[in-house]
Structure formats: C-alpha cells, structure tokens
Amino acid sequence: DAGITQSPRYKITETGRQVTLMCHQTWSHSYMFWYRQDLGHGLRLIYYSAAADITDKGEVPDGYVVSRSKTENFPLTLESATRSQTSVYFCASSDTDRGYEQYFGPGTRLTVT
Amino acid sequence: AQSVTQLGSHVSVSEGALVLLRCNYSSSVPPYLFWYVQYPNQGLQLLLKYTTGATLVKGINGFEAEFKKSETSFHLTKPSAHMSDAAEYFCAVSKGSSASKIIFGSGTRLSIRP
Numbered sequence: 001d002a003g004i005t006q007s008p009r010y011k012i013t014e015t016g017r018q019v020t021l022m023c024h025q026t027w028s029h030s031y032m033f034w035y036r037q038d039l040g041h042g043l044r045l046i047y048y049s050a051a052a053d054i055t056d057k058g059e060v061p062d063g064y065v066v067s068r069s070k071t072e073n074f075p076l077t078l079e080s081a082t083r084s085q086t087s088v089y090f091c092a093s094s095d096t097d098r099g100y101e102q103y104f105g106p107g108t109r110l111t112v113t
Numbered sequence: 114a115q116s117v118t119q120l121g122s123h124v125s126v127s128e129g130a131l132v133l134l135r136c137n138y139s140s141s142v143p144p145y146l147f148w149y150v151q152y153p154n155q156g157l158q159l160l161l162k163y164t165t166g167a168t169l170v171k172g173i174n175g176f177e178a179e180f181k182k183s184e185t186s187f188h189l190t191k192p193s194a195h196m197s198d199a200a201e202y203f204c205a206v207s208k209g210s211s212a213s214k215i216i217f218g219s220g221t222r223l224s225i226r227p
Contacts, residue, residue: 033214040122042203042219043157058214090156100145100207102215104156 003027006091006105014113019078021108023091031094032074033102034058034066036087043090049074081112115140115206119218127226132176132191134221136204139185146187147205147215148178157203163187174198199225 004025013019023032030051035043045058047066055066063085065077078085088109092102120135138144145164149157161172168180174197178189187204204218 035217040219043217045214048214092157100215101147101159101162102157104149104158106156107154 004091004093004103004105006089006108008108009106010109012111012113013081015082016080019081019110021076021078021089021091021110023074023076023105025072025074025091025093025103027093027095027103028071029093029095029103030071031100032068033092033094034064034074034076035090035092036060036085037090037107038087046076046089078110081110083112086110086112115144115216117204117206117216117218119202119204119221121221122219123222123224125224125226126194128196129193132189132194132198132223134189134202134204134223136178136187136189136218137185138187138204138206140206145207146178146180147207148172148176148187148189149203149205149217151201151203151220153200160189160202194223194225196225196227199223 007022033048034046037043044060049055049068052071068074088107090107091105094100094102116139118137147162148160150160151157161170163170163180171177176191201220201222203220205215207215
C-alpha cells in the first residue's frame with residue numbers, strides 16, 4: 001500500500017534497553033522527519049534527513065540515533081532508553097514539489113518503564 | 114527564527130457554532146503557513162496551507178484561514194461546527210520556499226458540545 005507506515009505501533013520497554021522504531025514511505029520523498037509528541041509541547045523535531053545518507057539534528061536529538069541508507073526507510077534508535085523518552089513518535093515525509101507539505105505516519109506509542 | 118503561538122490550548126463550541134482557532138507567527142522571511150488536524154490515535158493530516166498569492170485559503174472539511182501579514186496571524190475558521198470536527202489542531206510555519214523544516218505550535222484541542 002502506498003503511504004507512510006510506522007512499526008511497531010505500540011512498544012513497552014525497560015530503562016536502559018535499545019529500541020528501534022521503523023518508518024517506511026513509498027512515495028520516494030526526499031525529506032523524512034522524526035518528531036515526538038508530548039502533552040503541552042506539541043510536536044518537537046528529533047532528527048530529519050534531506051536524502052539518503054544525509055541526516056541532521058532537530059530540536060531534541062539527545063539520546064537518539066538515526067540512519068538513512070535507503071530513501072524509503074528512516075529508522076530511529078533509542079540507544080539506552082530512559083523514562084523521559086516515553087512519548088508518541090511520529091515519522092513524516094515531504095518533498096520540494098509538494099511545497100514541503102508533510103505527510104505523517106500513524107505514530108508509535110512508546111512506554112519506557 | 115520562526116515561531117508559532119496558538120492561543121488557547123482548549124476551545125469548546127456548540128454544534129453549529131462558529132469555530133475560531135487562533136494562530137500567530139513570527140518569521141524573518143515570508144512564511145509558508147499550515148494548519149494540520151490530528152484525530153485521536155492518528156497522525157497529523159494537512160487541513161490547508163498558505164504559500165503565496167491569495168491570502169484567504171480554503172481547506173478540507175469546510176475550514177479556511179486568512180493570512181494577515183500586518184497582524185502576523187493565520188487564524189482557522191469554520192462557519193458551522195460538526196461533532197466530527199472534534200480533534201487537535203496544529204498551526205505550523207516554515208521559512209517559505211527555502212526550508213523543509215516546519216515549526217509546530219503546541220496545539221489546540223477542539224471540543225464540540227451537542
């Protein structure tokens with residue numbers, strides 16, 4: 001199916017464990033983004049990527065790692081999860097020919113215990 | 114730097130009443146402006162956007178917004194609220210055509226009273 005998908009949709013993990021959230025888009029959009037959504041903070045940008053092998057930090061990158069070896073995939077890794085990383089994570093994509101309109105995935109709800 | 118302020122974290126209106134969600138922005142360059150909607154347990158979807166040209170922008174589901182440069186505002190309106198409009202609404206700004214990043218406001222939750 002065309003679109004942007006995220007997996008898993010729900011994840012519970014323990015403090016200190018490594019967790020990877022997956023994001024896949026089928027439009028071949030150049031740009032991809034990871035946001036976290038927390039009550040009272042709206043959406044905050046974690047990392048973004050302008051193309052394969054090009055990534056850059058957003059507003060809240062600490063504790064997160066990204067990679068983008070293929071245009072369609074943009075995984076987000078929490079190297080050692082902390083309780084403050086409990087959040088809902090959204091992946092999005094966009095491209096220049098769409099006026100930078102961003103298309104969002106359904107989100108991953110992550111709980112760190 | 115770009116920033117967005119949404120006035121009111123929660124707005125409640127009666128079904129059939131006017132919906133007005135307020136958004137003010139700051140930008141050092143002509144901005145692109147967006148309104149996104151988020152229904153429960155879903156991702157965000159675009160309602161409407163302003164890039165250039167006509168300052169009154171019409172979007173999906175009967176919503177519209179007007180870009181007022183002098184007031185640095187981009188308020189979202191709908192003449193008559195439906196129960197299905199209950200959701201979280203986010204205003205966002207980007208640096209016009211020169212940047213791919215979008216800065217989001219903190220969101221306004223819209224409730225509809227029967």
